[in-house]
């Protein structure tokens with residue numbers, strides 16, 4: 001980082017990295033980026049993601065294609081005593097086409113005591129389960145958290161849950177990890193098509209239960225949790241649960257969810273959001289343009305400028321994920337890479353309508369956690385979507401609950417750590433079956449329960465609000481260095 005100046009504005013999802021000595025060569029930077037990314041992969045040449053010949057588009061969604069019972073953790077950075085499995089399974093994309101996809105299952109040392117005591121101790125253990133939806137990792141095969149040494153969200157979510165005795169099933173999302181069918185057909189990642197990624201999540205739960213029926217019984221309790229892109233996926237799952245219910249569902253937690261992002265981008269072009277979020281959202285427009293192109297090939301990156309498209313191809317050539325994307329776009333402002341005609345293109349609008357999350361009925365309870373100082377999502381915009389959703393609940397005489405909590409003084413990723421005491425208890429209560437029976441309010445007529453509150457932090461003025469996920473980037477190079 002010595003020769004580069006890291007601009008923290010617009011840091012999500014793309015870092016703006018500008019050389020202090022003139023324009024850098026983006027291709028050389030992208031090459032540097034992908035080499036470092038590859039060094040962070042658990043198995044750089046893993047053939048786990050190669051789809052077996054018995055894959056077929058006629059298989060039912062949630063069908064198992066491959067199971068790696070015990071992933072070799074010697075090349076991962078996963079807390080000792082936890083174990084990992086990986087699965088490959090079928091899912092459906094936004095258009096309903098069957099695709100192969102991958103997921104990991106992170107196993108605790110043992111089930112949480114509050115859960116184990118209720119199960120039959122003379123048989124094999126069974127686990128409470130969280131289905132975890134990760135945030136933006138990138139758009140290429142290389143961007144699969146199941147092949148990242150620390151699974152991308154490490155102590156934020158998967159390690160924290162497994163260390164509490166809760167198993168975690170985490171889809172990579174179709175197009176990430178597994179990227180070709182056996183006949184060589186490319187599987188593009190339908191970025192921001194949250195209902196498609198909600199299918200990936202639901203089918204990962206079905207497939208994991210099929211792979212490990214005694215550890216994850218088919219009617220065992222599970223909750224859904226997601227952040228950012230994955231927050232939109234998690235909320236989208238809560239909507240999906242109404243029409244395609246999976247047994248055992250106990251509720252959803254959405255951190256800083258990326259919902260109605262096309263609408264947010266339109267607001268940004270019209271001056272309706274703050275300058276930092278505007279910069280971030282214009283960077284996100286490139287990703288969504290790629291996501292729309294994945295669903296509608298003829299869209300072909302509408303709304304991306306020629307220079308933006310040239311840089312996108314530099315990124316695509318090396319299959320770079322989030323770290324490398326900042327390098328491929330070095331020296332450009334986000335607004336030079338995109339155009340506003342994206343926002344009222346008829347295909348963009350159709351995509352936004354087909355993938356709409358929020359402002360719709362869902363199966364709760366739903367806990368939405370927002371960050372006051374979020375560089376990518378303005379909390380006021382999110383709150384208005386929460387309000388819209390509550391109006392829909394009331395109009396439909398729904399009895400679902402939606403809790404919205406705004407955490408003061410925190411950024412997009414630190415929100416997860418700041419709120420852990422709250423969401424961990426929330427999940428344990430629901431997974432242990434106490435919620436509902438104990439907590440249901442006595443009312444004359446059942447009605448939707450929408451609540452909003454602010455959470456005050458202690459000493460937020462001096463806390464570090466690191467805006468990116470990987471605060472554990474320093475790894476010991478020699479065995480003796482692991483001693484601190």
Ligand SMILES: *[C@@H]1O[C@H](CO)[C@@H](O)[C@H](O)[C@H]1NC(C)=O
Pocket residue numbers: 052054059063064065066067
């Ligand atoms: C495909 O083959 C694998 C490995 O032989 C097997 O585990 C899996 O059940 C098969 N899946 C289908 C759908 O036939």
Ligand SMILES: *[C@@H]1O[C@H](CO)[C@@H](O)[C@H](O)[C@H]1NC(C)=O
Pocket residue numbers: 072073074075
């Ligand atoms: C796990 O991987 C390490 C390093 O590649 C290797 O030395 C070890 O033999 C592997 N363990 C198993 C059980 O395959």
Ligand SMILES: *[C@@H]1O[C@H](CO)[C@@H](O)[C@H](O)[C@H]1NC(C)=O
Pocket residue numbers: 120121122123
């Ligand atoms: C516990 O599991 C064992 C072995 O599967 C079974 O024989 C026994 O009946 C079970 N006990 C109860 C109380 O469910």
Ligand SMILES: *[C@@H]1O[C@H](CO)[C@@H](O)[C@H](O)[C@H]1NC(C)=O
Pocket residue numbers: 095294295296297
């Ligand atoms: C998905 O469906 C849309 C709408 O019907 C269609 O325009 C598009 O071409 C389809 N995508 C693919 C890859 O077939």
Ligand SMILES: *[C@@H]1O[C@H](CO)[C@@H](O)[C@H](O)[C@H]1NC(C)=O
Pocket residue numbers: 300309
């Ligand atoms: C997409 O647009 C680019 C740039 O305008 C063009 O070079 C390319 O051929 C187009 N691709 C397709 C598949 O239409």
Ligand SMILES: *[C@@H]1O[C@H](CO)[C@@H](O)[C@H](O)[C@H]1NC(C)=O
Pocket residue numbers: 269340341343344
């Ligand atoms: C599309 O949006 C842009 C930017 O907001 C605006 O300038 C333009 O007039 C719009 N075009 C149409 C056809 O609505």
Ligand SMILES: *[C@@H]1O[C@H](CO)[C@@H](O)[C@H](O)[C@H]1NC(C)=O
Pocket residue numbers: 395396397
């Ligand atoms: C909601 O309840 C009110 C009052 O009981 C009733 O008039 C209305 O039709 C209901 N709406 C729906 C969508 O069920």
